Amino acid sequence: MADPKVYDRATTIDAPQARDFAQELNPEQHAAATFGNGPLLIVAGAGTGKTRTLVYRVAHLLQSGVSAERILLLTFTRRAAQEMLGRAVQLVGGTSRQVHGGTFHGTAHRLLRRFGPAAGLAGDFTIMDQGDAADLLQLSRAQLGYGDAKKRFPRKETLHYVYSRHVNTEVPVAGILAEEFPRFVEFEADFARIYADFTQRKAERNLVDYDDLLVFWCLLLEHPAIGSKIAALYDHVLVDEYQDTNILQARILRGLCGEHRNITVVGDDAQSIYSFRGASFRNILEFPREFPGTTMIALEQNYRSTQPILDTSNTLISRASERFTKNLWTHRQGGEPPWLVTTNDEQQQTRFVVERLLELHEEGIPLREMAVLFRAAYMSADLEIELTNRKIPFEKWGGLKFLEAAHVKDVLAFLRVLENPRDEVSWFRLLQLLPGIGESTARSAIAAMAESAWALEAFERFPPPPRARQAHARLAELLMQLRLRPSGGNEVAADITRIRVLYDDILRERYDRVEPRLSDLDQLQVIAGGYPDRGAFLAAIALEPPQGTQDLAVGGTDDEQDALILSTVHSAKGKEWDAVFLLWAVDGWFPMARALGDEDELEEERRLMYVAMTRARDHLAVTYPLNAYSTRRGSDYTIDQLSRFLDPGVRDTMQRVVPKFQDESPMTVEPVAPLDLRELMKKRFGPG
DNA sequence: TGTAACTCCCCTCCG
DNA sequence: GGGAGTTACA
Numbered sequence: 177m178a179d180p181k182v183y184d185r186a187t188t189i190d191a192p193q194a195r196d197f198a199q200e201l202n203p204e205q206h207a208a209a210t211f212g213n214g215p216l217l218i219v220a221g222a223g224t225g226k227t228r229t230l231v232y233r234v235a236h237l238l239q240s241g242v243s244a245e246r247i248l249l250l251t252f253t254r255r256a257a258q259e260m261l262g263r264a265v266q267l268v269g270g271t272s273r274q275v276h277g278g279t280f281h282g283t284a285h286r287l288l289r290r291f292g293p294a295a296g297l298a299g300d301f302t303i304m305d306q307g308d309a310a311d312l313l314q315l316s317r318a319q320l321g322y323g324d325a326k327k328r329f330p331r332k333e334t335l336h337y338v339y340s341r342h343v344n345t346e347v348p349v350a351g352i353l354a355e356e357f358p359r360f361v362e363f364e365a366d367f368a369r370i371y372a373d374f375t376q377r378k379a380e381r382n383l384v385d386y387d388d389l390l391v392f393w394c395l396l397l398e399h400p401a402i403g404s405k406i407a408a409l410y411d412h413v414l415v416d417e418y419q420d421t422n423i424l425q426a427r428i429l430r431g432l433c434g435e436h437r438n439i440t441v442v443g444d445d446a447q448s449i450y451s452f453r454g455a456s457f458r459n460i461l462e463f464p465r466e467f468p469g470t471t472m473i474a475l476e477q478n479y480r481s482t483q484p485i486l487d488t489s490n491t492l493i494s495r496a497s498e499r500f501t502k503n504l505w506t507h508r509q510g511g512e513p514p515w516l517v518t519t520n521d522e523q524q525q526t527r528f529v530v531e532r533l534l535e536l537h538e539e540g541i542p543l544r545e546m547a548v549l550f551r552a553a554y555m556s557a558d559l560e561i562e563l564t565n566r567k568i569p570f571e572k573w574g575g576l577k578f579l580e581a582a583h584v585k586d587v588l589a590f591l592r593v594l595e596n597p598r599d600e601v602s603w604f605r606l607l608q609l610l611p612g613i614g615e616s617t618a619r620s621a622i623a624a625m626a627e628s629a630w631a632l633e634a635f636e637r638f639p640p641p642p643r644a645r646q647a648h649a650r651l652a653e654l655l656m657q658l659r660l661r662p663s664g665g666n667e668v669a670a671d672i673t674r675i676r677v678l679y680d681d682i683l684r685e686r687y688d689r690v691e692p693r694l695s696d697l698d699q700l701q702v703i704a705g706g707y708p709d710r711g712a713f714l715a716a717i718a719l720e721p722p723q724g725t726q727d728l729a730v731g732g733t734d735d736e737q738d739a740l741i742l743s744t745v746h747s748a749k750g751k752e753w754d755a756v757f758l759l760w761a762v763d764g765w766f767p768m769a770r771a772l773g774d775e776d777e778l779e780e781e782r783r784l785m786y787v788a789m790t791r792a793r794d795h796l797a798v799t800y801p802l803n804a805y806s807t808r809r810g811s812d813y814t815i816d817q818l819s820r821f822l823d824p825g826v827r828d829t830m831q832r833v834v835p836k837f838q839d840e841s842p843m844t845v846e847p848v849a850p851l852d853l854r855e856l857m858k859k860r861f862g863p864g
Numbered sequence: 865t866g867t868a869a870c871t872c873c874c875c876t877c878c879g
Numbered sequence: 880g881g882g883a884g885t886t887a888c889a
Contacts, residue, residue: 252878331882332882386879452876453878453879551877574878612867614868615867617867718879721879746876747877
């Protein structure tokens with residue numbers, strides 16, 4: 177399918193210097209990197225040089241004359257794609273700069289902007305995040321009259337979850353309800369009505385949610401004319417983290433590579449941790465069936481961890497009920513067994529982590545080479561306070577995102593109605609910010625606009641209730657002004673400045689502690705300054721939301737700053753550190769309580785713990801407190817048991833550690849600052 | 865009838 | 880903190 181001229185260009189312009197990869201890779205890695213055409217499955221355990229192999233494979237393709245822009249590299253995060261492409265550049269020269277790389281969603285977005293219009297999808301669509309989609313479902317739900325009467329009707333989040341699951345797994349709604357929400361089976365017909373309305377609303381309002389991005393990409397590929405055009409863009413497709421893809425993504429790959437079959441996927445079934453997004457580790461096993469004639473290469477030599485750490489991880493994962501990859505091995509003998517640390521309570525757990533990490537820091541490990549991992553973002557609250565008190569810099573990954581804060585969404589709503597006046601969800605949010613306007617006035621204003629082809633003038637003409645007259649006039653004036661000035665030329669930040677003239681007063685009125693929120697908005701302006709126009713800015717923040725404070729930092733000098741990493745296990749995927757602390761290894765925390773009743777979910781929690789442990793190079797400490805404070809009970813209580821994954825066999829590979837300070841004063845707890853969520857938010861979102 | 869203020873309850877993981 | 884549900888007030 178490929179145009180041969182493309183090859184000429186690549187070889188003449190780029191002339192990459194030949195390198196002998198055989199000396200830089202082990203035999204399996206080398207075989208994978210230099211594999212020729214056809215489907216290739218690389219089963220790569222944790223720390224086996226998976227990224228390295230992919231990088232070399234890209235380099236190899238470039239060296240053998242494949243043109244850079246005809247390679248597509250699909251990764252789990254945009255960051256991962258950039259990192260890999262950067263490394264490939266170093267290997268073979270400047271060519272891989274034009275390699276297309278990114279997430280499935282990001283790539284879908286790019287292709288839909290280009291090919292969507294030919295298939296009836298307006299090019300200027302707005303991307304909705306998960307919260308927006310749920311809000312829109314809520315509008316459908318209310319419109320259809322489910323709002324009031326039925327008490328037990330599912331919440332908007334549930335409606336969205338079921339919808340998304342249906343789309344990503346291709347399991348019928350009835351099946352999902354029967355399996356996961358038996359109490360809602362009676363509403364099946366209602367689900368169908370709401371989803372039909374939701375779909376129509378999205379179409380009429382020119383809105384696209386995360387699931388649509390994938391579905392539309394898939395449908396485009398299956399369209400006779402357009403599909404072959406898109407497929408013809410690429411000669412080679414490489415997919416990282418394949419164990420975390422779902423059926424829909426597999427279908428996309430089939431459409432993309434059905435013709436040339438030059439597809440390379442890399443994954444590890446033992447690290448599949450995204451089933452809540454419809455991913456299944458079985459996907460990777462289906463791959464050879466999907467692409468007959470697949471060559472399979474396994475990477476099992478681990479270059480990351482010491483043997484004792486691998487012993488513990490291997491034992492842990494050996495308990496998995498279904499498992500396809502073999503044990504990992506390493507030449508890195510020596511090192512001490514992972515610590516299993518018992519503490520009296522959370523405060524002591526915190527104290528242990530802080531003292532131990534300072535100890536390791538003294539020994540020469542930079543803070544940035546250490547990480548504290550946990551099952552859910554809120555589980556690090558106590559530690560964050562202590563680190564703040566002790567002035568130990570840290571960076572948090574995962575958890576509540578900047579963009580999910582209410583005041584940030586408020587400001588974005590202004591921008592979004594300017595970008596897409598049909599964005600009903602944003603109108604609904606925006607209008608209710610005005611004093612005197614509530615749900616029903618907002619609804620009728622939106623209805624009035626819908627009747628007038630969503631012209632801003634229709635909003636201006638809309639008669640507000642007397643109480644809201646002034647606010648309505650100010651908003652209408654602002655929107656008209658902002659619309660007049662053509663967006664572009666780095667003026668999104670200027671837009672936000674003008675929006676804040678109106679909004680900051682509203683913010684002061686609504687919230688009690690305004691300073692951290694105002695500085696969030698400052699941050700938002702800084703981010704906005706980096707984008708050429710409103711559309712690019714809105715799409716970018718939907719697809720690549722800033723993950724932690726570092727992503728928000730002004731300038732790029734912060735790489736030099738030495739900061740401890742705090743991360744959810746999910747956000748730690750693909751990373752590694754010299755020392756790793758794993759908190760709350762307690763039944764009910766890890767595994768989480770809600771997974772205890774379900775075999776599959778328990779298996780995923782086990783894989784999650786495996787991912788956590790295999791992040792460590794030299795030091796691993798797993799902690800569990802014996803007592804916890806329950807806000808519900810308002811008192812301390814005894815934790816029933818250590819995480820069930822740390823059974824006697826696993827414990828045999830670890831060493832038991834009881835922090836010294838516990839013996840000294842077993843009942844005395846060091847004074848700890850009270851939990852102050854606002855301070856935490858300030859720390860998280862504030863400047864610097 | 866619609867808005868605002870109040871209460872109670874629940875907190876997962878991510879593009 | 881925030882959403883859902885309820886009540887008090889204009």
